[in-house]
Amino acid sequence: MLIQMTNIAKNYEIGEEVVHALRGVSLSIEKNEYVAIMGPSGSGKSTLMNILGCLDSPSEGTYDLNGKAVSDMTDDELAEVRNKEIGFVFQNFNLLSRSDSLHNTELPLIYLGVSRKKRRELAIASMQAVGLGERMHHKPSELSGGQRQRVAIARALVNNPSIILADEPTGNLDSKTGEEIMQIFEVLHSKGNTVILVTHEPYIAEHANRVIHILDGQVDSDKATENAIRRANGEKVVI
Amino acid sequence: MNLLEPISMGIIQLRTNKLRSILSLLGILIAVGSVTGIVSLGEGLQSYILGEFDKMGGYSMIWSWAPDSWYRNESGNWVRRPWEEYLTYRDVEAIMAETNLVEYVIPHVWVNMGGTESNMQYRSASTYGSVESTSPYYIMEQNWRIAKGRFLNFFDMANKAKVCVLGSQLAEDLFGVSDPIEKEVKMGGMRYTVVGVMESKQFFDNNYNDRVMIPVTTAQERILGHDHLGYITVKAKSPEYVDEVVDAMKRVYRRYHDHGDEYNIRTGEGELEEINRVLLIMKAVAGGVAGISLIVGGIGIMNIMLVSVTERTREIGVRKALGATRSNILHQFIVEAVVLCLFGGMLGIGLGLIIGKAISIYITSITHMTFISLISPKLMMIAVGFSLSVGLIFGVYPAWRASRLDPVEALRHE
Numbered sequence: 001m002l003i004q005m006t007n008i009a010k011n012y013e014i015g016e017e018v019v020h021a022l023r024g025v026s027l028s029i030e031k032n033e034y035v036a037i038m039g040p041s042g043s044g045k046s047t048l049m050n051i052l053g054c055l056d057s058p059s060e061g062t063y064d065l066n067g068k069a070v071s072d073m074t075d076d077e078l079a080e081v082r083n084k085e086i087g088f089v090f091q092n093f094n095l096l097s098r099s100d101s102l103h104n105t106e107l108p109l110i111y112l113g114v115s116r117k118k119r120r121e122l123a124i125a126s127m128q129a130v131g132l133g134e135r136m137h138h139k140p141s142e143l144s145g146g147q148r149q150r151v152a153i154a155r156a157l158v159n160n161p162s163i164i165l166a167d168e169p170t171g172n173l174d175s176k177t178g179e180e181i182m183q184i185f186e187v188l189h190s191k192g193n194t195v196i197l198v199t200h201e202p203y204i205a206e207h208a209n210r211v212i213h214i215l216d217g218q219v220d221s222d223k224a225t226e227n228a229i230r231r232a233n234g235e236k237v238v239i
Numbered sequence: 240m241n242l243l244e245p246i247s248m249g250i251i252q253l254r255t256n257k258l259r260s261i262l263s264l265l266g267i268l269i270a271v272g273s274v275t276g277i278v279s280l281g282e283g284l285q286s287y288i289l290g291e292f293d294k295m296g297g298y299s300m301i302w303s304w305a306p307d308s309w310y311r312n313e314s315g316n317w318v319r320r321p322w323e324e325y326l327t328y329r330d331v332e333a334i335m336a337e338t339n340l341v342e343y344v345i346p347h348v349w350v351n352m353g354g355t356e357s358n359m360q361y362r363s364a365s366t367y368g369s370v371e372s373t374s375p376y377y378i379m380e381q382n383w384r385i386a387k388g389r390f391l392n393f394f395d396m397a398n399k400a401k402v403c404v405l406g407s408q409l410a411e412d413l414f415g416v417s418d419p420i421e422k423e424v425k426m427g428g429m430r431y432t433v434v435g436v437m438e439s440k441q442f443f444d445n446n447y448n449d450r451v452m453i454p455v456t457t458a459q460e461r462i463l464g465h466d467h468l469g470y471i472t473v474k475a476k477s478p479e480y481v482d483e484v485v486d487a488m489k490r491v492y493r494r495y496h497d498h499g500d501e502y503n504i505r506t507g508e509g510e511l512e513e514i515n516r517v518l519l520i521m522k523a524v525a526g527g528v529a530g531i532s533l534i535v536g537g538i539g540i541m542n543i544m545l546v547s548v549t550e551r552t553r554e555i556g557v558r559k560a561l562g563a564t565r566s567n568i569l570h571q572f573i574v575e576a577v578v579l580c581l582f583g584g585m586l587g588i589g590l591g592l593i594i595g596k597a598i599s600i601y602i603t604s605i606t607h608m609t610f611i612s613l614i615s616p617k618l619m620m621i622a623v624g625f626s627l628s629v630g631l632i633f634g635v636y637p638a639w640r641a642s643r644l645d646p647v648e649a650l651r652h653e
């Protein structure tokens with residue numbers, strides 16, 4: 001089992017008031033699954049993603065990643081997990097605005113300690129994989145939204161992580177561009193990556209094999225998508 | 240992650256924010272610049288003074304004069320002395336006989352030739368000379384060369400000759416372009432034959448060129464009518480003999496005077512200590528200025544780094560999400576501060592060099608002291624070291640703040 005979460009709760013204290021962002025989420029995700037997380041605004045999807053990505057730690061419950069208990073990890077170990085195991089894609093891209101796309105893509109490799117030359121090679125390969133071979137030296141402000149998200153995906157891929165976490169990756173894109181981005185995730189999944197993404201759009205979720213609905217910080221439903229069922233029945237599905 | 244990585248990241252960061260980087264390193268630049276300037280001036284001055292001091296045989300020099308003869312301090316009260324003692328030419332000869340470690344002993348007497356506006360005349364020309372009544376060795380003590388004719392000699396001394404040697408300014412004032420040698424100038428109602436003219440020379444405030452030298456014996460016997468000497472200058476054959484010569488002088492004074500122990504004896508070594516003390520004070524003041532201005536500069540750096548951390552909170556969040564550890568972030572921001580300060584320090588050294596040069600050229604032009612500011616590798620290293628430390632000290636806190644940011648909070652930051 002790649003991901004095993006048991007009774008995860010996350011509380012935020014704001015003064016006297018306690019916000020229960022997650023209240024006892026249990027789920028397990030296997031290697032090479034393609035999972036979409038859906039749910040109304042404020043239901044706790046981003047909170048869950050942050051915990052999955054080891055950016056945040058739960059208030060209660062246990063989280064095992066690759067058989068290792070995340071709550072036992074030190075800060076530096078968490079950083080290492082984020083660096084090697086996880087590739088983040090954010091809704092608002094989160095690129096360094098003053099650096100060109102190549103440098104943005106290289107970032108995770110810097111913290112992995114890869115040599116400058118090797119870094120360059122890997123980053124270029126990663127950018128080519130997302131179809132951005134021509135835009136190496138453009139700054140984020142010189143790119144379209146779709147292109148920015150491609151840079152962010154190239155960056156998420158460059159360390160060859162086992163899990164891609166994407167929090168509303170198409171949220172800031174028009175539907176056509178969003179569809180192009182989804183094609184990239186499709187390819188990643190087909191190459192053996194585990195992909196977990198948050199979306200509000202049912203047609204985006206349909207790309208996945210499994211949809212988890214979150215409501216009020218709890219898992220409301222967790223089932224295979226129609227496409228996955230059709231694929232399981234041997235039908236050829238083109239989205 | 241090695242050390243080069245944050246350095247190149249720091250440089251990129253500073254380059255992308257050029258104007259702000261330059262403004263924020265201005266404090267360090269000015270601090271290092273002014274201090275480097277002052278210290279390089281001080282070092283230039285020191286090496287010039289020591290050079291001149293050495294050329295004049297300063298390290299081997301001893302000056303001696305009679306006790307201030309009217310009053311002395313007896314257990315807190317100033318009481319009048321019942322005696323009056325003074326040096327004479329006999330002391331000069333006795334010192335030379337007492338030890339063979341002495342190269343020469345030069346007598347000096349103060350004489351007043353009268354006149355306030357002028358005390359020397361040649362035909363209708365007149366001027367004011369400061370009279371040095373001394374011996375032939377005088378020219379050696381002052382490291383001063385003769386331009387024309389000759390200096391005083393021992394025949395002049397023995398004959399109490401009415402001869403004089405002129406400084407270059409006096410020669411020009413009295414004789415213009417014509418040759419002064421063998422001409423007679425009038426001083427204090429007596430005529431002196433000019434036997435020589437000196438080269439032009441200036442050292443600090445000492446203007447040599449308005450001096451006129453006459454034999455000490457002439458001054459004593461023809462003008463003053465007594466055999467007192469004002470002070471004597473003794474040169475040991477080498478600096479290491481100075482202590483022995485001083486002992487010999489004390490022996491002579493005790494032998495010939497009732498209160499020989501009270502004669503003043505000052506050595507070049509002592510003078511040098513004085514000079515060095517003044518220079519040290521100058522450097523200490525520069526150091527104080529350096530300290531204060533570096534702190535001010537450092538606070539500027541800290542301020543800008545804190546702003547930078549706040550501004551780049553989201554960047555820090557992104558870096559953490561991508562695998563940066565706390566120490567990665569800490570290093571990154573410290574290195575940025577250090578690179579900033581080092582850069583400021585380097586520019587400051589350049590600025591200091593220019594300031595030092597400019598001031599030394601200015602001083603040379605108004606005082607004829609031919610000295611140049613000096614910047615030693617040691618001084619440069621100190622300046623670089625200081626700017627590095629300022630970067631470290633004032634960069635730590637902002638960097639620490641950056642490293643402690645919670646990744647989720649940081650990513651949420653607008």
Ligand SMILES: Nc1ncnc2c1ncn2[C@@H]1O[C@H](COP(=O)(O)OP(=O)(O)OP(=O)(O)O)[C@@H](O)[C@H]1O
Pocket residue numbers: 012013014019020021039040041042043044045046047048
């Ligand atoms: N740092 C925080 N401090 C206090 N409350 C927080 C914090 N982060 C999240 N919350 C609260 O937790 C709840 C879940 O937030 P979360 O961001 O996970 O929602 P979401 O499902 O991602 O919503 P959206 O679809 O709008 O992105 C919300 O009520 C939110 O106000």
Ligand SMILES: [Mg+2]
Pocket residue numbers: 045046047167
């Ligand atoms: Mg969200």
